[in-house]
Amino acid sequence: MIRSSLIFALMYVIGTAGHVDHGKSTLVKTLTGIDPDRWEEERRREMTIDLGFAWLTLPSGRSISIIDVPGHERFIKNMLAGVGGIDAALLIVAADESVMPQTEEHLAILDLLGVEHGLVVLTKADLVDEEWLALVGDEVRERLAGTSLANAPQVAVSARTGQGLDRLLAALDEQLDHTPSRTQAHGQPRLPIDRSFTVGGFGAVVTGTLLDGPLKLGDEVEIVPKGLHARVRGLQTHQRKEDAALPGTRVAVNLAGVSHHDLARGDMLALPGRLRPTDLLDAQLRLVRAGPRPLRQNDRLDLFVGAAETPCRVTLLERDELLPGETGWVQLRLDRPIAVARGDRYILRQPSPSQTIGGGRVIDTDPMRHRRFRLEVTAALDALARGQPADLLLRALESGQPQQWTDLLKASGLPESLAVDALTELIGEEKVVVLAKAHKLTSWQGDKVMESEAATHPLTLSAPHLVTGWVISSKGWVALAEKLATALRGYHRRYPLRMGMPREELRSRLRLAGEVIEPVLATAVEQGLVAIHEASVRLPEHAPAPTPEQERIARRLLGEFGAASKLARLGASPLRNFAIILAAAANTRWRCSSIWTSVRLRGGRGMPACCIEQRR
Numbered sequence: 001m002i003r004s005s006l007i008f009a010l011m012y013v014i015g016t017a018g019h020v021d022h023g024k025s026t027l028v029k030t031l032t033g034i035d036p037d038r039w040e041e042e043r044r045r046e047m048t049i050d051l052g053f054a055w056l057t058l059p060s061g062r063s064i065s066i067i068d069v070p071g072h073e074r075f076i077k078n079m080l081a082g083v084g085g086i087d088a089a090l091l092i093v094a095a096d097e098s099v100m101p102q103t104e105e106h107l108a109i110l111d112l113l114g115v116e117h118g119l120v121v122l123t124k125a126d127l128v129d130e131e132w133l134a135l136v137g138d139e140v141r142e143r144l145a146g147t148s149l150a151n152a153p154q155v156a157v158s159a160r161t162g163q164g165l166d167r168l169l170a171a172l173d174e175q176l177d178h179t180p181s182r183t184q185a186h187g188q189p190r191l192p193i194d195r196s197f198t199v200g201g202f203g204a205v206v207t208g209t210l211l212d213g214p215l216k217l218g219d220e221v222e223i224v225p226k227g228l229h230a231r232v233r234g235l236q237t238h239q240r241k242e243d244a245a246l247p248g249t250r251v252a253v254n255l256a257g258v259s260h261h262d263l264a265r266g267d268m269l270a271l272p273g274r275l276r277p278t279d280l281l282d283a284q285l286r287l288v289r290a291g292p293r294p295l296r297q298n299d300r301l302d303l304f305v306g307a308a309e310t311p312c313r314v315t316l317l318e319r320d321e322l323l324p325g326e327t328g329w330v331q332l333r334l335d336r337p338i339a340v341a342r343g344d345r346y347i348l349r350q351p352s353p354s355q356t357i358g359g360g361r362v363i364d365t366d367p368m369r370h371r372r373f374r375l376e377v378t379a380a381l382d383a384l385a386r387g388q389p390a391d392l393l394l395r396a397l398e399s400g401q402p403q404q405w406t407d408l409l410k411a412s413g414l415p416e417s418l419a420v421d422a423l424t425e426l427i428g429e430e431k432v433v434v435l436a437k438a439h440k441l442t443s444w445q446g447d448k449v450m451e452s453e454a455a456t457h458p459l460t461l462s463a464p465h466l467v468t469g470w471v472i473s474s475k476g477w478v479a480l481a482e483k484l485a486t487a488l489r490g491y492h493r494r495y496p497l498r499m500g501m502p503r504e505e506l507r508s509r510l511r512l513a514g515e516v517i518e519p520v521l522a523t524a525v526e527q528g529l530v531a532i533h534e535a536s537v538r539l540p541e542h543a544p545a546p547t548p549e550q551e552r553i554a555r556r557l558l559g560e561f562g563a564a565s566k567l568a569r570l571g572a573s574p575l576r577n578f579a580i581i582l583a584a585a586a587n588t589r590w591r592c593s594s595i596w597t598s599v600r601l602r603g604g605r606g607m608p609a610c611c612i613e614q615r616r
């Protein structure tokens with residue numbers, strides 16, 4: 001039966017961590033009834049080699065997945081493939097042995113991955129007395145100080161006697177009350193594949209912790225970096241069929257159109273074309289405090305990110321060497337392209353002797369090859385680390401707009417390629433408007449030309465197009481357009497006989513810089529907000545006409561000159577023009593010096609005319 005996954009529930013993925021033989025797998029089996037040691041060899045050797053998966057419902061009704069990891073240092077790669085997508089950790093320390101090397105290494109990894117939620121579980125409590133247990137608790141607390149798990153509560157349990165198990169579940173529930181769920185993420189789904197196998201009659205199945213967005217039955221997907229295409233034929237979470245899987249949950253995906261022989265741990269399942277593989281990364285790197293040695297320029301290390309791993313070389317961008325505990329900007333040059341996204345956490349290990357060196361956050365997945373010791377490079381990375389490129393760009397824009405693209409680029413501190421991508425994204429989301437090119441205005445003579453020019457507005461962005469361009473946030477544009485309309489409306493009310501407001505007057509009224517009024521007007525024309533006639537700007541619906549008051553004055557003047565009856569014979573149109581001229585004279589700034597009731601021009605028909613002078 002297909003359960004509707006629209007029934008919304010927050011889900012969490014919990015990972016175990018800790019030294020080999022400290023009771024991780026036993027605890028998972030005791031809590032869930034599921035033996036996480038799946039392989040015959042694991043059961044025979046009583047040792048976890050690969051990742052194990054189990055699930056349970058907490059007292060609160062919350063559903064959690066548990067990833068059980070191997071503790072033995074030889075299998076740390078498998079541990080890293082599973083720990084990438086967890087929300088919280090159970091750091092497991094056997095009460096009879098206390099902190100051991102892989103307790104430390106797993107803790108360092110959780111810290112580098114930024115896992116802030118979790119519990120310390122002191123297992124095998126049945127083997128020690130209270131006093132000893134307290135000593136172990138103190139030692140663990142000391143080791144946790146300064147790490148992301150510094151505030152993790154401790155619970156003592158025994159899988160053998162059942163002691164503390166209820167308290168453990170309650171404490172976990174309480175931790176998750178404060179742990180953000182990723183279930184509601186609405187980005188593009190991606191699944192770092194941690195297992196691939198075949199199920200008789202169904203074909204390829206891959207599993208992983210789904211990230212960033214929901215995956216649906218029938219979705220077309222791509223396997224990155226291999227470039228294989230497939231279709232989602234089946235979805236399961238906790239062995240239940242679903243028609244959609246939510247991010248932040250463990251998912252098994254049955255794929256049509258691809259063989260499981262072509263798939264492996266470390267591949268990424270994503271929507272087609274959404275994730276480009278990369279072999280060059282910009283990243284923030286922190287070295288573990290207890291690291292073995294300084295990191296030097298061009299050192300060779302192993303990179304672990306998501307479920308993927310590859311050898312790489314490290315370019316230290318601002319230092320000659322980085323000491324244990326220090327943080328710096330690096331560029332990672334990968335031996336093989338992998339699928340990775342901005343913001344992903346990663347781990348670096350040295351191959352021999354095998355040891356975790358450091359890790360951090362990926363900042364740019366499509367950087368240029370940087371030269372070292374460049375201030376502009378590290379400044380751009382600093383900016384990127386502070387936020388998403390689109391947010392940074394919008395923030396920089398809103399600090400003063402409209403802004404010329406080249407200035408905005410500088411103000412945002414972003415590398416150009418990222419900034420152009422961010423701008424394209426913002427335009428797509430209708431959050432930013434690129435103002436039309438000003439030069440169009442000069443060629444505009446009348447409304448017809450304006451319309452045809454408007455149709456040539458560039459639909460695609462390129463950096464050269466932007467170089468001289470002006471940009472404004474959509475909010476800023478709406479406000480500016482409103483000010484523009486208000487200014488024109490007021491002007492038309494005061495001077496109904498004038499064609500429009502002089503551009504220069506409008507510019508100073510709107511407090512715009514000299515060079516920006518033209519692009520603003522060009523855009524307003526394109527959007528049909530204003531029309532332009534020579535040097536004046538008007539609302540499109542405005543046509544010069546006397547007010548009733550002006551009409552009245554004009555008629556009175558005509559009457560006073562005793563010409564009304566004669567003029568009337570010239571027809572409505574000239575009379576109206578003449579009335580307008582007279583009415584203009586009635587305005588404060590002008591006066592009529594002489595009026596001719598009929599002027600014959602080059603032998604044409606008689607026209608009413610007058611001479612208007614500015615008042616002194």
Ligand SMILES: Nc1nc2c(ncn2[C@@H]2O[C@H](COP(=O)(O)OP(=O)(O)O)[C@@H](O)[C@H]2O)c(=O)[nH]1
Binds near residue numbers: 022124125157158
């Ligand atoms: N006395 C006692 N032994 C335990 C307890 N939990 C696990 N063990 C034993 O410790 C050994 C290692 O356990 P296991 O779960 O495989 O450790 P892992 O390597 O951390 O997964 C096994 O022989 C377990 O039976 C416990 O609470 N009390």
Ligand SMILES: [Mg+2]
Binds near residue numbers: 021024047
């Ligand atoms: Mg185990």
